[in-house]
Structures are given as C-alpha cells and as structure tokens.
Amino acid sequence: MVVWTDQERAYIQDIFSKLNYEEAGPKALQRTLIVYPWTQRYFTSFGNLYNAEAIMSNSKVAAHGVVVLHGLDRAMKNMDDIKKTYAELSVLHSEKLHVDPDNFRLLADCLTIVIAATMGTSFTADVQAAWQKFLAVVVSALCRQYH
Amino acid sequence: MSLSDKDKAAVKALWAKISPKADDIGAEALGRMLTVYPQTKTYFAHWADLSPGSGPVKKHGKVIMGAVGDAVSKIDDLVGGLASLSELHASKLRVDPANFKILAHNVIVVIGMLFPGDFPPEVHMSVDKFFQNLALALSEKYR
Numbered sequence: 001m002v003v004w005t006d007q008e009r010a011y012i013q014d015i016f017s018k019l020n021y022e023e024a025g026p027k028a029l030q031r032t033l034i035v036y037p038w039t040q041r042y043f044t045s046f047g048n049l050y051n052a053e054a055i056m057s058n059s060k061v062a063a064h065g066v067v068v069l070h071g072l073d074r075a076m077k078n079m080d081d082i083k084k085t086y087a088e089l090s091v092l093h094s095e096k097l098h099v100d101p102d103n104f105r106l107l108a109d110c111l112t113i114v115i116a117a118t119m120g121t122s123f124t125a126d127v128q129a130a131w132q133k134f135l136a137v138v139v140s141a142l143c144r145q146y147h
Numbered sequence: 148m149s150l151s152d153k154d155k156a157a158v159k160a161l162w163a164k165i166s167p168k169a170d171d172i173g174a175e176a177l178g179r180m181l182t183v184y185p186q187t188k189t190y191f192a193h194w195a196d197l198s199p200g201s202g203p204v205k206k207h208g209k210v211i212m213g214a215v216g217d218a219v220s221k222i223d224d225l226v227g228g229l230a231s232l233s234e235l236h237a238s239k240l241r242v243d244p245a246n247f248k249i250l251a252h253n254v255i256v257v258i259g260m261l262f263p264g265d266f267p268p269e270v271h272m273s274v275d276k277f278f279q280n281l282a283l284a285l286s287e288k289y290r
Contacts, residue, residue: 034268117263125182
C-alpha cells in the first residue's frame, strides 16, 4: 500500500488546485505527440497529426488531453486507493486500447514539464518529488491489469 | 534517432539563450535528481552534503553543464568529441547508463521551468534527442 506523508498530500492537492485542466491537459498530450511521435499510433482516428502545428490545433487532441486530466483528478481524490480506482481504466488501456505502458511514463514526463513551466520556481525539488511519486503510482495502477 | 540539421540548430539556439544560466541549471537539475530519484545518491556517498543547493551539488552541477556546453559545440561528432568522458564514465565512474536518462529529464524540467517561452514542444523534442545521443556517446566505451 502506498504511504503518503501529509506534506506529499498537501503538495499534490496544491498542484491540482492551481491547475487549469483545460489548458494543461491539451498541452501535455500535444507535447507527448510531438516529442515522442510514435505515440501518435494510438490516435489515428483523430485526423491530422502530420506536424506540430496540426497537433497543436487538433480539437480531438485537446479534448482528449482534458479527459486525461480529469482521470488524474479522480486518482487525486482517491489517493489512498488509486489501484482500485483505476482497475477498469487499466483493463480498458490493456484490452481495448492496447497501449504499451511505456507510453504512460512519456505522458507523465510531459505533464511534469508543463506543470513546471506553469508553476516556475514554486515547483521545488520536494514538490517535484511528490508529484512524480503520485504519477508513478498512477502509472503502476494503470499497468496492473495487463497480462 | 540521430540529430537532423534542424535538431542541431534548435539545440544551438536554445543553448545560446540558456548558457548564461548554465551553472544554475546544472545545480538545480542535479539537486532535483538527488531528491526525486534518491537511488542516484549512491554515486555520491563520498560527498559531505547531498542536499539541493549545497556546495558539492552546486560545484558538480557546474561541471556537468560545462560538459553539456562542450557537447553542444561538438554536436556534429558526439562520439568522437566525448571519447575521453566516455572512458572516464566507463572505467572509473561506472554510472549505470539508465541514470543518464534520469539526469536529462531533470535538466529538461529545469529548462522548462526557467525558460518556458523558449521551450515549445518542437524544441523539447530536439533537446530530448540531443540528450539521448549524448548519453549514447557517453556509454560508448562501456563494453
């Protein structure tokens, strides 16, 4: 079971309270699709992803970025049992979407950079540590139902 | 994933902007690496103080970014240009190459934090590729 210190909980709640889901979600997904272009393989139904400009202006990408952030919000609201909260999502990503779990880490890293850019120096090393721990737990929960 | 001319140009342009703050970036990135990935502290057990902002961390952050700047100037032949650094890492330091990725991630986080306007996704991609190639050159002599 994951043990969270009060400080870690506070840092994570604080990040989410300051986060604009409609901005950060799209930015993180766009960045992932541009920096790691092989991730585009999962979004062939999204239309034009041909270059960075197309990705940045693609409304389906933006909409999906928001969906991802709301998914993370659920994990934040259930921090003491993310495993259980994400059980169905894990099955979905494995059985239906067939996403290579390494991609979760790539998206997580891009989201971290988006948040760092938004928060600036208030994204201290300790805050980053708590945030990345949270994302690692989320990724682990998403991987659980893969077989 | 070798570096295109566009990648090299992007890396050089970004370096020109950020190099005045290279020492700070190095210290910040190293401090973050040690905090966020505590397993990396195993390589620095001989330091008196491993906390972010400490003397040894600042000093070594400067060394690392100096080497990154050198790599930028040798971007057309990283393997050749970093041969002696690779030798050092292979025979003396023996840092597990997985850690190069970890440090690169933290440098990128700090760049994104301090220069958000200069780090759009396309530039991020070129920089990510650069660090990947740098890591490869650094591990060239390992086996």
